[in-house]
Amino acid sequence: EAQVTQNPRYLITVTGKKLTVTCSQNMNHEYMSWYRQDPGLGLRQIYYSMNVEVTDKGDVPEGYKVSRKEKRNFPLILESPSPNQTSLYFCASSLSTPTPSSYNSPLHFGNGTRLTVT
């Protein structure tokens, strides 16, 4: 089954303790992206990757790192989590960078990771 898999689904941690949220897709997609969802703020892009070894900042990259060493994996790293990073996180992928011509390859989202930082 074609899917984007995030782990873990739920994570409770303490301030300053490094963590990684994994994301893997089995659709051979070039484009991958991380979003955070907060009440009243919608989905905001953290980082994205247009291909292996190519990553770039989104709208809210502070406090996060990513890597894209393999096409299928795009982990999100919080080196020193803080309470303001408590949020619902989504990984997404598409065949190529979203453009009007790629409307047949929409963004596929994972089921989310709910992170609580105390």
Add this chain to the structure above:
Amino acid sequence: GENVEQHPSTLSVQEGDSAVIKCTYSDSASNYFPWYKQELGKGPQLIIDIRSNVGEKKDQRIAVTLNKTAKHFSLHITETQPEDSAVYFCAALENTGTASKLTFGTGTRLQVTL
């Protein structure tokens, strides 16, 4: 950059009635407008989209309209059913030069009551 506003934030309708969710965008260069549905405990899923050279698009009970002059687009759901209850997000695709970027609205929680 692009700014997408979405209204209302919550919407309650009776089963069988219609629901309309509206979005406005700021960047006249944006040219692709998808709508996503997020069910409880799941990630958003694309349900319909429209490009800037089209004014309206329908897919069974859902339709999207686009007014480029006014820079707003709307999602219309007719004959609503309980399974339509979800959070809906609009988005606008902005060409930033090096890459295109989707900017999402803040979401609308739709509740379809029996």
